[in-house]
Amino acid sequence: MSERTTTMDKVVALCKRRGFIFQSSEIYGGIGGFWDYGPLGVELKRNIREAWWRHMVTGHDDTATLDGAPSPFSMVGLESTIIMDPKVWKASGHFDLFYDLFVDCKTCKARFRSDQLVDSQCPNKPSKKPGEHDECELTDPREFNLMFKTYVGALVDPNAEAYLRPETAQGMFTNFKNILSTSRVKVPFGVAQIGKSFRNEITPRNFTFRSREFEQMEMEFFCPPDSSHDWYTFWRDRRVAWYVSLGLKSGNLRLREHGENERAHYSCGTADIEYAFPFLPEGEFGELEGVSHRGDFDLRSHMEGKLIKEGNELVVEQDEHGQPKHPGSGKDLSYFDDAAGEKYVPHVIEPAAGADRATLAFLCEAYDEDAIPDEKGNPQERVVLRLHPRLAPVKVAIFPLVKKDGQPEIAAELYRDVKKRWNVFYDEKGSIGKRYRRQDESGTPFCITIDHQTLDDQTVTLRDRDSTEQTRIKLADVEQIVAERIDA
């Protein structure tokens, strides 16, 4: 990211202008915390999801011992439902504990997250922080559960209450035994899932960064307790490397280990992968992904019931009758390890990423402004999205230089050929300079132009988005050369 040029306002404006991201229900004034991905945004996000899925699941080699890994491991995928049995959220602790504290102002009726008061604005003018106007009257902090509630079936009745999932993780825990018994995996193995999650955030903010409907890319890695710390460091470092491999500069990324007081009561280690989002002051970072060592908390919760910490032990929380407050399934979720000849409850390492936050980070990183010469050699300012070619929504744009002399026919034939493999864009309208610049703003890494010379010698120009360098290549080699550059 060029710190000189990238501001959040510019990224948001580009997203709107080029059709990456729109506010949901915009024609009705918009609904806070919900975002739609436009024609380019949907391709970018799909490519991010696809890169993650390949890295985690389909591209994983079950037979190899990867650098830093204690042993080979297996990876499989899952797609579980958004609405689950409400008992899941009771046993997991979300029903009791997944809340933020908020304060209301009795005068202006605004609501603020209590931990964000210093960063919030009172809606009254002149602009001040909540509580700073004489007439402000803030309530004491109160709890607000972030899970969206709904009803299953025709009756709006407490027995029909259900929740939209606030994370994808629980479906992977509840299916642990199903996956073990159907897919021939053995511990250690990971289950990956991509899907929508919902949180009724009190103050959604910073574009898509904190949304109410968003997408997660989570993986639950089940491993033997003895090697769990090695697996934790392996996954933590591997996840940072993934972002770097797709273009986030390491200077804008940070791995921050949580101190003991910041960690959840069950966590044996948590690190956030953080990015220097441009909405933050210089030197500050925002969470992109959390990597957590969750011990045996999740599988035990779904066996025994909601767990709380007593001393150093996790024990089942009891109600006033001495019964589990929120019972688990009662199913045995332990594992018999043939190789070790022992039975244990696997420990879990969880890299939990957000597809929307990753999309935002890649957009912010890619945004740049520079000046390039126009057809007459005069410098022209341009906005360019320097997205990694694998993430770019459109891989190749194909242009006939002019709309005559047989050029559109050759260009259209090439377009149809290349489209079989990638998302390709065809454009024959406007000056070639304008066509290039539109693609620069869209993040298209390569433009192919068919011109007079093509008719003579079957060559075309290949223009590189980042350097703007143009090379003459054979028409027949376009696909191979573009493929090499995408994977370079």
Ligand code: GAP
């Ligand atoms: N299962 C663990 C879990 O859900 P989390 O840190 O609450 O952990 C994981 O969420 C990731 O999901 C975050 O690092 C972030 O990328 C994304 N995420 C969480 N809340 C979000 C929100 N309100 N809007 C957009 N992304 C969010």
